[in-house]
Every structure is written in C-alpha cells, then in structure tokens.
Amino acid sequence: MHNQRVLVLALTAFTPAMFVSASRFPQHLALNRRSQSATLPLVSTSLGTVFDVNVTFGNQTIPLLVDTGSSDTYVMAAGYHCYDNSNGTELPQADCLYGDATYTKTATYSEIPGEIFGVQYGDGIASGVMANEDVSIGGITVRGAKIGVANASTPMGDGVNSGLIGLAYPAFTSAHPANATDNTTYFYNRITYDPLLFTMHKQGLIDPYFSIALARTPQNVSSGFGGYLSLGALPPVPHSDEFTHVPVEINLSVPTNVTSDESVLGYWTLTVSSIVYGPGRSTANQSDPQPNNLTQSSTSTNSTPFQAFLDNGNYFSFLPDEVVTNINGFFDPPAMFDPTTGLWAVDCAATPPQVGLEIGNQTFFLDGRDLVYQTADPASSEALCISNILSSDFEGDITINILGAAFYKNVLTLHDFGSNEIRLAKLTGEVTESQEQGQGQNGSGNGNAGSGSTNGTASENSASTLEILGGQWSILAVLATIVGMGVGLLGT
Numbered sequence: 001m002h003n004q005r006v007l008v009l010a011l012t013a014f015t016p017a018m019f020v021s022a023s024r025f026p027q028h029l030a031l032n033r034r035s036q037s038a039t040l041p042l043v044s045t046s047l048g049t050v051f052d053v054n055v056t057f058g059n060q061t062i063p064l065l066v067d068t069g070s071s072d073t074y075v076m077a078a079g080y081h082c083y084d085n086s087n088g089t090e091l092p093q094a095d096c097l098y099g100d101a102t103y104t105k106t107a108t109y110s111e112i113p114g115e116i117f118g119v120q121y122g123d124g125i126a127s128g129v130m131a132n133e134d135v136s137i138g139g140i141t142v143r144g145a146k147i148g149v150a151n152a153s154t155p156m157g158d159g160v161n162s163g164l165i166g167l168a169y170p171a172f173t174s175a176h177p178a179n180a181t182d183n184t185t186y187f188y189n190r191i192t193y194d195p196l197l198f199t200m201h202k203q204g205l206i207d208p209y210f211s212i213a214l215a216r217t218p219q220n221v222s223s224g225f226g227g228y229l230s231l232g233a234l235p236p237v238p239h240s241d242e243f244t245h246v247p248v249e250i251n252l253s254v255p256t257n258v259t260s261d262e263s264v265l266g267y268w269t270l271t272v273s274s275i276v277y278g279p280g281r282s283t284a285n286q287s288d289p290q291p292n293n294l295t296q297s298s299t300s301t302n303s304t305p306f307q308a309f310l311d312n313g314n315y316f317s318f319l320p321d322e323v324v325t326n327i328n329g330f331f332d333p334p335a336m337f338d339p340t341t342g343l344w345a346v347d348c349a350a351t352p353p354q355v356g357l358e359i360g361n362q363t364f365f366l367d368g369r370d371l372v373y374q375t376a377d378p379a380s381s382e383a384l385c386i387s388n389i390l391s392s393d394f395e396g397d398i399t400i401n402i403l404g405a406a407f408y409k410n411v412l413t414l415h416d417f418g419s420n421e422i423r424l425a426k427l428t429g430e431v432t433e434s435q436e437q438g439q440g441q442n443g444s445g446n447g448n449a450g451s452g453s454t455n456g457t458a459s460e461n462s463a464s465t466l467e468i469l470g471g472q473w474s475i476l477a478v479l480a481t482i483v484g485m486g487v488g489l490l491g492t
C-alpha cells in the first residue's frame, strides 16, 4: 500500500429505466417464465483470495476471475504480450501468470471498429480490442456480447484464469476511442457499454440479479472449491431466511471525471451504519467457526456511518482509520503496523478480534478464520500472516471503504441491478460443493430460486482438486493482486 494512491472512483451513466423488472424478491422472480437461471461453481485460488468461473467464448471455455469491483469482461488472446507494470518492459508471457486457455477468434467474433479496450486495475492494466462475441455462462448464451479481447497485459493472473468477468455497473466499463492510445489514461475517455450480465438481462435471458456465496478454503490451501456465482437465482447454500435490503448508493464525493463526468451508480456501494468490535474468544479452536457474534462487556461500537463498496476481487476489509488501529489491537497478541507496507503483521496463531458491520437491520460479523491472512504455504519460508483489517485512508485525498472477499465469506449476497438493491443474509453453515447445481434451466420457473436450489440438473465438476501453486507466488505479487483488483490504486 505504500505510495499507492487512489486515482479514481466513480460511477456511471446508468439509466434505471432501462430495467423493466421491479423485482423485490427472488421468489417472485422465479415466476418469470421467460428467464433462465444458472448456478456456477467457482474455483478458489491464491490461498482463498481469488475466485474463478468458467465462461465460454464462441466454442472456447476459459476461466475468468469473478470481480464485483469492476465492470468489463475481458479475455486474453492467444499470443498476448506481457509487460512489467512499473516500466513497460516486455516480459516472458508466462510472467503474466494467466492460465493455459487463451482466446482465438471464432466465426461469431467481430471486432468493433473505432474503439479499443483498455482497463486499469489496482495492480495493473490490460488492453486490446473491443469485440462482439457469443458468450455463455452455465449454458446461458448472450449473442454478440461486448467484450474486451486483450493482446497486452501486466501480470495479473492466478495460474488459472485468462481474464475477468466484471459485475459492477456500466460506468466503469473500459472501451475508449481508438485514438486514445495512452495506456496511463484508461480511467478516462470511456465509451461506456452494458456489462455482460446487463446484456444478458436485456436479452431476456435472466432476471436482473446475481448472487454470490464464497467458500472458505483452509488457510494453508492454495486452491479448491470456491463457492458459487448464481445468475437470476440463489445458490444452494445454508443461509438465514432473513435478508437485509439496502439501496445501491452513489458516492457524491468521488471524482466524476472517471465516470464520464456523470454522477451515477458505479460500484456496489452501501452504507454501513456502525461497526462493533472487541476481543475475540481465546478459547475457540482456530479451525472452528468463529462468528464472533457474542456481545461482551468489552465490545465497542463506533456508530459513525460510512459508505463502503462490495468487492469480492479484493480480499481485505478497508475500514475507517478511526477503528482500524483499535481492531488490530484486539488481536491477541496484537497486530503490529508496518509503515513500509501499510499492512498489519500478525502472529499466524493469534486469537482474532470480534468485528461486526451493521448494514440495514442486521449486524454481519466477520469470521475470525478470515481475519488472519497467511500469504504463502506454511511449508515455504515466505509464510507470513497479516490482518484482514486495513485503513481505507489511502495516501492521497480519497477515502475508500471496501468490503472484500473476507466479508463475502459470511454472507449470501444478492446484487440486484433491476431494483438497484443489495440483499444480504447470513450464512448458517459452510459453503460446500452440492450435487444440486444446475447448468441453466431454460424457463424452468420451478419456484425454487428463492429456496436456493436449482432444478437439480447435476453437473460434474472437478473443482475440488487441490492444487498448490508452490513458489509461484511472491508475497508482493499476491498482495498487489488482492489489494489492487478493481479498486483503482496505482503505485506512484
């Protein structure tokens, strides 16, 4: 985080009127017989911090990083070039760490003239052309979806994915006029377009929402089952029936020059009305669930509300500076701030603190198991542990509060871009692989979406295969990836 500076935030030109559906509850949405739905298994990589899903372009299936903190869907083209993020020097392609599957033009591909693709994430950039292509997820096919096909990137892969599927609003899409060749200005000069799921809805294929439930891989396991992404449905996970409903918000303090000078929805932003925190339960076994939801006399509450956005492409919880020092002090032994990195180092065996975020009418607690992040396999000499709780007061002028993957791992999150609402329910058990997931039920409308099950079309998957990436990850590469993705931080 040292010397990193927030360049951008902003929100898009998004016209709510585009969305006909005024859906409030998934149970009702299931009655829309036109629509399909699908539940896809995710693969978790990079020690439980990155989540990939299979997406099919024409006839090629390629894993993509699932990111609620950005908006483009892009895929790496065969033969792409890899460049150093700091000085632009060309690197061997393997240094970009993307997976083996790359994209080759198919009969349904057509390049969009007059535009280029160029996206800036916290940890790097990717660029190429904009194109229309048939894109399928879970058997639901969007004809002529607008995507980025990248022939250049800085290292941003995880050894599995070859691109990303962005699930935020149109304002953050990254097409540009073809003459915008300066790759340092991808936050600007946007030609905004509908992201993949928005188009999927407009083509009448799904109801206008998706939901995510992330699985928890053991701290020392590099890769495994990562949970579910469901389109127009809820995944088969144990959850409370009580959903908090909060509106998606515009943050008016964000510079609008990154969203085409319009103040519009961009990230999945909500208001956290208070934070409760205090010491954790030292008697708990570290591998047991640690919801830390027991209010004790030592529990403190900070009731200053703040805006934050949901970003599963980032692992950390970036929270207001006022509480971060206190919360990190409640690790036992306390976490120690490292000013050179901006991170809090913590004993890998520390008892984690209690941390809960009040959103709507519920308080969502982080699980203690997700608050100690182990940066490498314990067998390697690089294994360090750091706290999940970081200050959102980035060097620079802007404060951005972000709830990342550690937050997602405790909730069933429903992102509704039809009613511009976020609905959250507590998970009541671990997210595990189910036999129930379907491949997309054409007009099934079987009324099951609200109960979290699909129509039972069993799908084979080998997502449980554990894979240790070994020494491929340096601590800095991991941190850059998880801190930066989708956030808009740039090393200066």
Ligand SMILES: *[C@@H]1O[C@H](CO)[C@@H](O)[C@H](O)[C@H]1NC(C)=O
Pocket (backbone or CB within 6 Å): 041, 042, 043, 052, 053, 054, 061, 063, 064, 461, 462, 463
């Ligand atoms: C994608 O599909 C392949 C083949 O079925 C499977 O081996 C792989 O685990 C899947 N990857 C993801 C991210 O789901």
Ligand SMILES: *[C@@H]1O[C@H](CO)[C@@H](O)[C@H](O)[C@H]1NC(C)=O
Pocket (backbone or CB within 6 Å): 059, 060, 061, 106, 107
């Ligand atoms: C996709 O289709 C093209 C043209 O029909 C064919 O050459 C290619 O081998 C196919 N690729 C895959 C992965 O099936």
Ligand SMILES: *[C@@H]1O[C@H](CO)[C@@H](O)[C@H](O)[C@H]1NC(C)=O
Pocket (backbone or CB within 6 Å): 084, 086, 087, 088, 089
């Ligand atoms: C570019 O930066 C990388 C990493 O910082 C460094 O290893 C490399 O030597 C640099 N290349 C040039 C030409 O400056």
Ligand SMILES: *[C@@H]1O[C@H](CO)[C@@H](O)[C@H](O)[C@H]1NC(C)=O
Pocket (backbone or CB within 6 Å): 083, 087, 088, 089, 090, 125, 127, 152, 153, 154, 183
């Ligand atoms: C960005 O542009 C600079 C200057 O044209 C070039 O040296 C560098 O390789 C480019 N980086 C990427 C990732 O394309």
Ligand SMILES: *[C@@H]1O[C@H](CO)[C@@H](O)[C@H](O)[C@H]1NC(C)=O
Pocket (backbone or CB within 6 Å): 081, 128, 129, 151, 152
């Ligand atoms: C990527 O494609 C664009 C557009 O065709 C082209 O201008 C650029 O030179 C290509 N970059 C690389 C690294 O091949």
Ligand SMILES: *[C@@H]1O[C@H](CO)[C@@H](O)[C@H](O)[C@H]1NC(C)=O
Pocket (backbone or CB within 6 Å): 177, 179, 180, 181
């Ligand atoms: C690109 O072309 C547009 C339209 O002709 C023009 O307004 C803009 O200034 C040009 N941008 C650059 C960077 O040349």
Ligand SMILES: *[C@@H]1O[C@H](CO)[C@@H](O)[C@H](O)[C@H]1NC(C)=O
Pocket (backbone or CB within 6 Å): 218, 220, 221
């Ligand atoms: C992870 O840690 C557990 C408990 O210490 C151990 O049983 C397991 O073998 C470890 N797994 C790996 C892949 O290191």
Ligand SMILES: *[C@@H]1O[C@H](CO)[C@@H](O)[C@H](O)[C@H]1NC(C)=O
Pocket (backbone or CB within 6 Å): 243, 244, 245, 246, 360, 361
């Ligand atoms: C909490 O709020 C939701 C709507 O956001 C509402 O449906 C529910 O009844 C409320 N629960 C309680 C206990 O007030």
Ligand SMILES: *[C@@H]1O[C@H](CO)[C@@H](O)[C@H](O)[C@H]1NC(C)=O
Pocket (backbone or CB within 6 Å): 188, 255, 256, 257, 258
């Ligand atoms: C965008 O706005 C921010 C904050 O007002 C400002 O610092 C930055 O220079 C602007 N960028 C451009 C390219 O105008």
Ligand SMILES: *[C@@H]1O[C@H](CO)[C@@H](O)[C@H](O)[C@H]1NC(C)=O
Pocket (backbone or CB within 6 Å): 291, 293, 294, 295, 427, 428
């Ligand atoms: C705390 O969470 C556990 C596990 O989800 C649950 O069984 C228990 O009822 C919760 N306690 C309170 C006070 O909410």
Ligand SMILES: *[C@@H]1O[C@H](CO)[C@@H](O)[C@H](O)[C@H]1NC(C)=O
Pocket (backbone or CB within 6 Å): 440, 441, 442, 444, 446, 455, 456, 457
């Ligand atoms: C479930 O969906 C599949 C795929 O669309 C279909 O073949 C099957 O008949 C459906 N089953 C039920 C019970 O609706």
Ligand SMILES: CC(=O)N[C@H]1CO[C@H](CO)[C@@H](O)[C@@H]1O
Pocket (backbone or CB within 6 Å): 250, 251, 252, 253, 254, 306, 307, 308, 399, 400, 401
């Ligand atoms: C208008 C508004 O709510 N602006 C907020 C945007 O987010 C920053 C950081 O959380 C707040 O300080 C602003 O009040």
